[in-house]
Amino acid sequence: MVLQALADQGVDHIFGYPGGAVLPIYDELFQQDWLKHILVRHEQGAVHAAEGYARSTGKVGVVLVTSGPGATNAVTGLTDALMDSIPLVCITGQVPTHLIGNDAFQECDTVGITRPCTKHNYLVRDVNDLAKVLHEAFYVARSGRPGPVVVDIPKDVQFATGIYTEVSNSQHKSYRPATVGDEDAIAEAVELMANAKRPIFYTGGGIINAGPVASERLRELVRMTGYPITSTLMGLGAYPASDKQWLGMLGMHGTFEANNAMHDCDVMICIGARFDDRITGRLDGFSPGSKKIHVDIDRSSINKTVHVDIPIVGDCAYVLEQMLGAWKAKNLKVDEVALKTWWGEIDHWRARKCLSYKMRDDVIMPQYALERLFALTRDKDVYITTEVGQHQMWAAQFLHFDEPNRWMTSGGLGTMGYGIPAAVGVQVAHPDSLVIDVAGEASVLMTMQEMSTAAQYDLPIKIFILNNQYMGMVRQWQELLHGSRYSHSYSEALPDFVKLAEAYQGVGIRAEKPSELDDKILEMIATPKPVIFDCRVDENANCFPMIPSGEAHNNMLLGDDVAEEDIGNVISETGKVMV
Amino acid sequence: MSKPGSAYPLEKTEQKTETHTMSVLVDNEPGVLARVIGLFAGRGYNIESLTVSETEHEAHLSRITIVTTGTPMVIEQIKSQLDRLVPIHTVIDLTVLGQSLERELAMVKVAGKGEKRAEAARLAESFSAVVIDDSPEHFVFEITGEQSRIEEFVVAMQPLGLVEVCRTGLAALARGPERM
Numbered sequence: 001m002v003l004q005a006l007a008d009q010g011v012d013h014i015f016g017y018p019g020g021a022v023l024p025i026y027d028e029l030f031q032q033d034w035l036k037h038i039l040v041r042h043e044q045g046a047v048h049a050a051e052g053y054a055r056s057t058g059k060v061g062v063v064l065v066t067s068g069p070g071a072t073n074a075v076t077g078l079t080d081a082l083m084d085s086i087p088l089v090c091i092t093g094q095v096p097t098h099l100i101g102n103d104a105f106q107e108c109d110t111v112g113i114t115r116p117c118t119k120h121n122y123l124v125r126d127v128n129d130l131a132k133v134l135h136e137a138f139y140v141a142r143s144g145r146p147g148p149v150v151v152d153i154p155k156d157v158q159f160a161t162g163i164y165t166e167v168s169n170s171q172h173k174s175y176r177p178a179t180v181g182d183e184d185a186i187a188e189a190v191e192l193m194a195n196a197k198r199p200i201f202y203t204g205g206g207i208i209n210a211g212p213v214a215s216e217r218l219r220e221l222v223r224m225t226g227y228p229i230t231s232t233l234m235g236l237g238a239y240p241a242s243d244k245q246w247l248g249m250l251g252m253h254g255t256f257e258a259n260n261a262m263h264d265c266d267v268m269i270c271i272g273a274r275f276d277d278r279i280t281g282r283l284d285g286f287s288p289g290s291k292k293i294h295v296d297i298d299r300s301s302i303n304k305t306v307h308v309d310i311p312i313v314g315d316c317a318y319v320l321e322q323m324l325g326a327w328k329a330k331n332l333k334v335d336e337v338a339l340k341t342w343w344g345e346i347d348h349w350r351a352r353k354c355l356s357y358k359m360r361d362d363v364i365m366p367q368y369a370l371e372r373l374f375a376l377t378r379d380k381d382v383y384i385t386t387e388v389g390q391h392q393m394w395a396a397q398f399l400h401f402d403e404p405n406r407w408m409t410s411g412g413l414g415t416m417g418y419g420i421p422a423a424v425g426v427q428v429a430h431p432d433s434l435v436i437d438v439a440g441e442a443s444v445l446m447t448m449q450e451m452s453t454a455a456q457y458d459l460p461i462k463i464f465i466l467n468n469q470y471m472g473m474v475r476q477w478q479e480l481l482h483g484s485r486y487s488h489s490y491s492e493a494l495p496d497f498v499k500l501a502e503a504y505q506g507v508g509i510r511a512e513k514p515s516e517l518d519d520k521i522l523e524m525i526a527t528p529k530p531v532i533f534d535c536r537v538d539e540n541a542n543c544f545p546m547i548p549s550g551e552a553h554n555n556m557l558l559g560d561d562v563a564e565e566d567i568g569n570v571i572s573e574t575g576k577v578m579v
Numbered sequence: 580m581s582k583p584g585s586a587y588p589l590e591k592t593e594q595k596t597e598t599h600t601m602s603v604l605v606d607n608e609p610g611v612l613a614r615v616i617g618l619f620a621g622r623g624y625n626i627e628s629l630t631v632s633e634t635e636h637e638a639h640l641s642r643i644t645i646v647t648t649g650t651p652m653v654i655e656q657i658k659s660q661l662d663r664l665v666p667i668h669t670v671i672d673l674t675v676l677g678q679s680l681e682r683e684l685a686m687v688k689v690a691g692k693g694e695k696r697a698e699a700a701r702l703a704e705s706f707s708a709v710v711i712d713d714s715p716e717h718f719v720f721e722i723t724g725e726q727s728r729i730e731e732f733v734v735a736m737q738p739l740g741l742v743e744v745c746r747t748g749l750a751a752l753a754r755g756p757e758r759m
């Protein structure tokens with residue numbers, strides 16, 4: 001019955017790991033060939049792989065794990081998916097119903113444990129509810145603000161036979177998220193936009209979640225107005241980075257031009273982003289002089305941290321369409337003169353060249369490595385995943401995305417170990433594409449075992465490690481906040497990544513000098529197997545620009561400034577308690 | 580870099596807090612209450628009072644009445660966060676609607692003899708409390724009414740041998756003929 005429901009939901013790949021409490025489902029898997037099961041090496045990996053799969057295809061990712069430790073291992077991935085609004089259905093096995101609550105072998109309170117880290121969850125006690133619940137789970141996962149849904153199925157229910165409910169008869173009783181925005185609010189919003197003197201679009205992952213149509217509409221609206229646009233980490237690719245209206249990413253490690261424009265704007269058009277603390281910095285100094293329009297499918301994201309003037313609850317794709325319509329119907333015109341002055345200011349900030357760094361020819365600068373990686377892959381069909389740390393921020397700054405669904409990173413939760421399994425999931429969905437995990441040497445060890453999955457299924461993922469021998473991001477904060485006392489942030493006793501790759505039946509490549517980088521990257525691209533690329537980079541490089549915690553957007557630290565100041569003195573006492 | 584600032588809204592905001600009564604219609608399915616309570620605990624919202632009971636057996640609906648306090652922004656958040664939970668049908672802020680009907684029931688146990696006992700009985704009568712259990716040494720009163728009245732009653736019983744109190748928490752409905 002489980003497989004029938006998956007078939008009816010159009011699922012063709014499932015990421016999982018077997019165990020006693022899901023054996024009946026595994027037995028069914030054995031007796032069919034339309035549904036491809038990818039055996040991971042750790043349940044966390046199954047969830048991240050499903051996330052990569054979902055994020056790169058727009059489909060719901062599906063996970064199958066056993067009870068007890070299988071379910072608890074999945075918790076990090078579920079939380080990650082909840083924070084980043086990724087649609088997943090995770091089926092967990094459970095001990096038979098009559099044993100629930102008895103501390104049975106491999107029993108855990110899965111619905112209890114996963115309640116706060118899922119959008120919704122179910123324990124199915126009656127086989128006659130099973131199909132309906134599964135269909136509902138897919139509906140809930142993908143509708144409204146997407147998220148992970150757990151369906152916990154006791155073993156006796158898996159064995160039982162019952163009545164199957166068709167998809168069409170599985171309407172949810174109460175859950176009906178809004179899609180279309182309020183017309184009056186939209187009319188008011190476009191008026192405000194047209195009268196703006198210093199406007200900015202601030203967009204986020206919601207646009208990606210709303211599908212490719214939303215990105216198209218966004219491009220149309222942004223080009224029609226000629227306004228500048230920036231985006232969060234999660235929204236990269238919704239608007240092409242090669243376009244002249246693009247200011248780069250905003251936020252803690254965003255560009256000087258994006259953050260200053262956010263600070264000084266008079267009208268902020270926020271679409272599918274949520275004023276997260278990495279974006280706003282100090283709240284009382286966040287864009288103090290602007291009127292704010294906020295489009296979000298989740299009402300609870302509106303007015304949560306920042307007061308907005310025109311809230312619009314709806315699906316970005318619909319609301320953007322409505323905005324375009326309203327703009328055209330009213331025949332609105334932008335204030336060309338003001339806009340020209342505004343762009344003049346922005347160009348001034350751009351001229352600051354905030355991403356510049358000091359090139360060296362004895363060691364590879366991490367920024368340079370990514371510039372070369374981008375240059376040598378830009379004409380390819382490429383998907384990027386990342387781990388978490390400095391390398392992640394550099395990847396966001398130096399790899400440029402022109403299309404949505406090409407960039408998979410753990411934003412909300414910041415989960416080290418996301419990148420390799422996510423790359424596995426992406427490669428499963430796009431077997432012929434180039435899938436690269438931009439990694440740090442510390443993060444990558446958290447889920448390294450998924451190399452074994454890549455080997456098993458001939459998934460030629462490329463793990464591009466910016467190996468600085470430090471938990472660089474931790475070290476950077478220790479420099480900023482803790483007098484450069486590097487407490488446990490040095491990556492001791494690292495494995496030989498080249499040998500490690502070979503041990504996993506992949507190919508290892510090492511680059512140590514800038515002069516050899518291009519050839520080695522080309523070699524990596526040409527290798528039809530999983531590759532671990534150990535790119536030895538400058539150990540001391542830090543990630544700038546940066547809004548120090550406790551500061552506002554117009555108070556950024558820039559790389560070349562910091563070199564002259566003592567880095568330990570740039571964060572105020574109050575800023576130090578923040579994360 | 581002198582004034583305190585925050586990447587997180589760490590400091591307590593100076594905004595005034597308000598008390599609101601919300602009525603929440605939910606599917607009567609296992610775990611709904613845990614979801615609601617978990618939401619309040621996880622996000623640090625206050626619960627002053629919470630009552631829940633199935634109200635429409637056929638439709639599998641329960642009604643949860645929550646009294647909570649917070650700044651206007653937090654109150655808005657609570658409503659949106661509740662609304663976001665999948666098994667929740669509607670969330671109504673009765674305080675915003677205004678003039679809703681609010682009642683609570685309490686049982687009040689008072690022990691004593693002689694003059695104090697007689698005084699307790701007299702007071703109870705004036706509060707329209709009903710005796711539901713008694714002996715020469717004690718009374719258990721039942722009182723229904725607005726919360727402020729119950730509080731008054733409890734205070735009045737304090738010097739007369741108050742032993743313990745059990746309160747149901749608030750039940751509330753909007754006035755008028757409409758359904759929520």
Ligand SMILES: Cc1ncc(C[n+]2csc(CCOP(=O)(O)OP(=O)(O)O)c2C)c(N)n1
Pocket residue numbers: 387388389390391392414415416417439440441442443444466468470471472473474
């Ligand atoms: C699972 C997990 N544990 C701890 C952290 C905290 N953390 C954030 S970045 C980081 C260091 C990452 O080091 P590395 O992967 O080498 O990346 P780098 O910053 O050096 O590029 C740590 C420990 C985290 N984000 N995730």
Ligand SMILES: [Mg+2]
Pocket residue numbers: 389440441442466467468469470471472
């Ligand atoms: Mg590192």
